[in-house]
Amino acid sequence: MxxxxxxxxxxxxxxxxxxTLIVNAAKMVGIDIPVFxxxxxxxxxxxxxxxxxxxxxxxxxxxxxxxVLEDGKPKIQFGPxxxxxxxxxxxxxxxxxxxxxxxRAAQKEILEFLLTSHPLDCPVxxxxxxxxxxxxxLAYGPAESRFLYSEKHHAEKHVPLGDKIWLDRERCIQxxxxxxxxxxxxxxxxxxxxxxxxxxxxxxxxxxxxDSIFSGNTTDICPVGALTTADFxxxxxxxxxKAAASICSLCPVGCNLTFNTRREAKAGxxxxxxxxxxxxxEQVNEIWICDRGRFNWHYVEDPSRLTHPLVKKDGKLExxxxxxxxxxxxxxxxxxxxxVVASGRLSNEDLFNLKQLADGLGxxxxxYDSLPGGELTTRYGVSAGTNLGDxxxxxxxxxxxxxxxHEAPIWYLRVKAAAERGANLVIVNPEATRLDKYAxxxxxxxxxxxxxxxxxxxxxxxxxxxLVVFFGRTADRNLAEDCAALLQGxxxxxxxxxxxxxxxxxxxxxxxxxxxxxxxSTGSGQALAQxxxxxxxxxxxxxxxxxxxQLAEALKGAKAVIVQELFPTxxxxxxxxVFPAQxxxxxxxxxxxxxxxxxxxxxxxxxxxxxxxxxxxxAAVAAAAxxxxxxxxxxxxxxxxxxxxxxxxxxxxxxxxxxxxxxxIVGRGDLYYGGTTYENRQGLGVQLxxxxxxxxxxxxxxxx
Amino acid sequence: MSLAEEYPEQIQKIFAKYPPDRKQSAVMPxxxxxxxxxxxxxxxxxxxxxxxxxxxxxxxxEIVGFYTLYHDKPxxxxxxxxxxxxxxxxxxxxxxxxxxCERLGIRPGETTPDGLVMVEAVxxxxxxxxxxxxxxxxxxxxxxxxxxxxxxxxxxIETARKEVK
Ligand code: SF4
Ligand code: SF4
Ligand code: FES
Ligand code: FES
Numbered sequence: 097m098x099x100x101x102x103x104x105x106x107x108x109x110x111x112x113x114x115x116t117l118i119v120n121a122a123k124m125v126g127i128d129i130p131v132f133x134x135x136x137x138x139x140x141x142x143x144x145x146x147x148x149x150x151x152x153x154x155x156x157x158x159x160x161x162x163x164v165l166e167d168g169k170p171k172i173q174f175g176p177x178x179x180x181x182x183x184x185x186x187x188x189x190x191x192x193x194x195x196x197x198x199x200r201a202a203q204k205e206i207l208e209f210l211l212t213s214h215p216l217d218c219p220v221x222x223x224x225x226x227x228x229x230x231x232x233x234l235a236y237g238p239a240e241s242r243f244l245y246s247e248k249h250h251a252e253k254h255v256p257l258g259d260k261i262w263l264d265r266e267r268c269i270q271x272x273x274x275x276x277x278x279x280x281x282x283x284x285x286x287x288x289x290x291x292x293x294x295x296x297x298x299x300x301x302x303x304x305x306x307d308s309i310f311s312g313n314t315t316d317i318c319p320v321g322a323l324t325t326a327d328f329x330x331x332x333x334x335x336x337x338k339a340a341a342s343i344c345s346l347c348p349v350g351c352n353l354t355f356n357t358r359r360e361a362k363a364g365x366x367x368x369x370x371x372x373x374x375x376x377x378e379q380v381n382e383i384w385i386c387d388r389g390r391f392n393w394h395y396v397e398d399p400s401r402l403t404h405p406l407v408k409k410d411g412k413l414e415x416x417x418x419x420x421x422x423x424x425x426x427x428x429x430x431x432x433x434x435x436v437v438a439s440g441r442l443s444n445e446d447l448f449n450l451k452q453l454a455d456g457l458g459x460x461x462x463x464y465d466s467l468p469g470g471e472l473t474t475r476y477g478v479s480a481g482t483n484l485g486d487x488x489x490x491x492x493x494x495x496x497x498x499x500x501x502h503e504a505p506i507w508y509l510r511v512k513a514a515a516e517r518g519a520n521l522v523i524v525n526p527e528a529t530r531l532d533k534y535a536x537x538x539x540x541x542x543x544x545x546x547x548x549x550x551x552x553x554x555x556x557x558x559x560x561x562x563l564v565v566f567f568g569r570t571a572d573r574n575l576a577e578d579c580a581a582l583l584q585g586x587x588x589x590x591x592x593x594x595x596x597x598x599x600x601x602x603x604x605x606x607x608x609x610x611x612x613x614x615x616x617s618t619g620s621g622q623a624l625a626q627x628x629x630x631x632x633x634x635x636x637x638x639x640x641x642x643x644x645x646q647l648a649e650a651l652k653g654a655k656a657v658i659v660q661e662l663f664p665t666x667x668x669x670x671x672x673x674v675f676p677a678q679x680x681x682x683x684x685x686x687x688x689x690x691x692x693x694x695x696x697x698x699x700x701x702x703x704x705x706x707x708x709x710x711x712x713x714x715a716a717v718a719a720a721a722x723x724x725x726x727x728x729x730x731x732x733x734x735x736x737x738x739x740x741x742x743x744x745x746x747x748x749x750x751x752x753x754x755x756x757x758x759x760x761i762v763g764r765g766d767l768y769y770g771g772t773t774y775e776n777r778q779g780l781g782v783q784l785x786x787x788x789x790x791x792x793x794x795x796x797x798x799x800x
Numbered sequence: 801m802s803l804a805e806e807y808p809e810q811i812q813k814i815f816a817k818y819p820p821d822r823k824q825s826a827v828m829p830x831x832x833x834x835x836x837x838x839x840x841x842x843x844x845x846x847x848x849x850x851x852x853x854x855x856x857x858x859x860x861x862e863i864v865g866f867y868t869l870y871h872d873k874p875x876x877x878x879x880x881x882x883x884x885x886x887x888x889x890x891x892x893x894x895x896x897x898x899x900x901c902e903r904l905g906i907r908p909g910e911t912t913p914d915g916l917v918m919v920e921a922v923x924x925x926x927x928x929x930x931x932x933x934x935x936x937x938x939x940x941x942x943x944x945x946x947x948x949x950x951x952x953x954x955x956x957i958e959t960a961r962k963e964v965k
């Protein structure tokens with residue numbers, strides 16, 4: 097057990113682990129000490145001096161080494177100078193005054209100094225309304241400045257640091273958070289200070305400029321409006337926007353997001369998304385998201401989206417009513433074996449209902465995806481209690497055939513941090529990746545040798561107490577199996593298991609629900625082309641015809657084609673019936689992340705046109721074909737799903753919405769502490785257990 | 801010409817001073833090397849020094865920005881850096897700087913039209929008792945000039961003018 101220390105902060109007794117910084121100890125009991133440069137995710141640097149407090153310690157008698165007593169109590173000796181709460185660790189018997197006259201005076205003066213070189217253009221500043229400098233000035237600052245207005249520091253106001261981030265040099269208060277984030281957390285030191293004192297500027301010399309995939313996070317932790325995103329700049333005021341909890345749909349990490357929306361004249365009075373922000377989930381994305389998650393959601397508002405059902409008449413797709421379209425689709429599927437081909441872009445509920453449709457009609461449900469090994473992850477995958485943030489010394493991490501930086505950026509951050517905490521990181525990959533510099537061992541080899549190399553590493557890797565294995569994009573069946581074999585005997589143990597770096601957010605969900613790969617050995621289009629011949633093919637969120645002309649040809653040989661889609665894809669153009677689906681931002685649902693965490697997303701905007709949720713469409717078609725499939729709400733579908741799929745036992749929407757307090761405390765009134773990331777009030781999700789069917793040689797008949 | 805081509809031996813000597821896993825320590829002497837002759841560090845030098853030291857170009861630029869001894873723009877061949885910090889100010893450094901600039905027909909921070917002299921104010925140079933004082937950064941390195949008057953400074957510039965050209 098870690099030793100604890102008891103101290104007094106503003107008359108409150110606090111007991112915290114030894115080594116805790118004063119600023120954090122105060123935070124734990126709800127006392128806010130103003131900070132600018134300190135950030136709870138980074139080591140303190142003590143640069144801004146905003147956090148000055150009075151610190152007293154028990155006086156010690158030099159002769160006896162005993163505390164000096166005064167009226168029977170230890171005498172507290174206050175130092176002549178104030179101390180920075182962000183760099184000073186607590187000690188036994190310490191007395192901290194955060195709001196004494198002396199402390200307040202110093203905090204006020206620091207703000208007065210900061211404001212001498214700040215433009216105070218809050219009315220046109222994106223940060224206005226959620227700005228630490230603004231908030232702290234109101235709470236602690238002076239109403240007037242003793243400095244000469246004409247001597248204010250002026251600097252460039254519109255400096256693009258790269259394509260995504262703009263810098264306003266005048267607003268920067270030189271806290272260094274952005275620089276430290278890039279250097280320490282992202283491992284991509286592309287920002288720096290230039291010059292000194294009042295002339296200090298943020299610069300980048302990287303080429304291309306500031307192209308880090310994590311760059312957007314610097315705008316969250318920048319305590320002023322110095323860093324803003326090209327995407328949201330001048331887009332809306334923070335107080336005009338509503339917040340909707342969501343899950344990023346772009347990769348299997350499953351980062352927790354908040355969409356900010358508002359009704360907008362520019363959009364004809366419609367509610368639109370203005371920006372995506374990270375939402376805290378310390379077990380998934382902590383308080384970060386990558387730039388893809390932050391910026392690449394615009395497709396949901398693309399004007400080319402499908403808005404109403406289409407039915408083929410005389411060889412041409414024509415607008416139809418929902419009832420006509422459902423009836424048409426029902427007629428096609430009824431009495432036929434239906435081949436469902438769906439992608440991991442869909443939610444658990446969608447995939448479950450589509451599979452019900454296939455199963456009910458004696459058909460098959462395939463996942464439109466080309467990575468092998470899905471069913472291995474349902475067995476050897478990580479399970480409840482796993483947190484990459486717990487891995488460190490004594491753990492081993494293997495990354496095989498994957499480039500986490502590009503394919504699942506937040507996993508890169510988390511694995512890098514684990515390696516820095518001492519985890520034994522081993523990478524087996526054909527090309528160099530950004531993660532390489534944190535690896536203890538690098539094996540550069542082609543696809544054919546990878547499996548053998550992993551076998552060679554087995555003794556070393558399995559010696560570790562905890563072992564997490566990622567396999568990805570270029571893995572073949574053999575490699576996937578050899579990765580799984582490493583985990584034999586660790587099934588169900590927290591912080592151990594296999595993670596597929598799938599191309600889509602909910603591929604894991606599809607595997608858990610029993611979807612079959614298109615082709616178990618290669619996943620190639622060949623197999624799919626064979627499979628569709630003469631069948632009624634039901635495609636959801638998959639565009640094989642657009643991806644491969646061969647498949648477009650093959651689909652023409654299908655008996656009928658039914659499509660649920662967001663966009664008028666090539667595949668949709670070949671369909672007999674096309675249903676407009678809702679985007680994940682317009683409805684609720686859940687995804688299962690690569691770490692097998694089931695997480696809920698909530699609607700942010702009203703649905704587009706007549707679109708409906710995929711699970712509801714599938715249920716309606718099933719009903720028309722005489723099947724009974726729940727389609728009234730995502731919540732009810734999840735209840736059915738949890739009852740039917742063993743891995744999901746006990747999961748319900750209520751359970752998924754549960755939260756426990758997380759550290760650091762972020763997103764409340766205290767934006768200066770953690771940044772503008774959102775607090776998680778809508779659910780941390782639930783990690784699946786490994787399915788309990790008997791342990792057998794799922795891994796190909798090798799002596800394991 | 802790259803630094804490696806121009807100063808192969810010096811570079812080797814510099815790196816010999818530091819352990820191989822501490823290559824970044826060589827950044828300061830390398831910057832001095834790059835500044836020899838032309839008086840400033842250009843973009844190519846930044847890239848090359850970053851490569852040599854195994855750090856990013858941004859890191860090298862930060863160091864150039866931090867120290868008043870490094871420059872990233874071509875300015876006067878002689879850079880006269882007058883200390884105007886508190887102790888020197890008490891001995892008339894501000895006045896000295898103002899008069900010197902007036903005589904040269906430039907403002908602090910500017911270069912004379914012939915490109916010879918650049919005058920700027922800097923922080924304490926640790927010669928506080930000998931103000932007015934300045935240091936000169938020129939092709940031959942750095943020299944200190946203490947207990948100066950404007951006349952003496954102009955004389956110094958005239959002498960230097962002949963040598964530098
Ligand atoms: S840009 Fe923002 S985060 Fe970066 S140093 Fe300036 S104030 Fe701090
Ligand atoms: S890491 Fe993946 S889930 Fe997270 S924000 Fe980026 S794309 Fe989205
Ligand atoms: S010095 Fe403590 S927050 Fe900046
Ligand atoms: S104050 Fe000028 S040299 Fe020290």
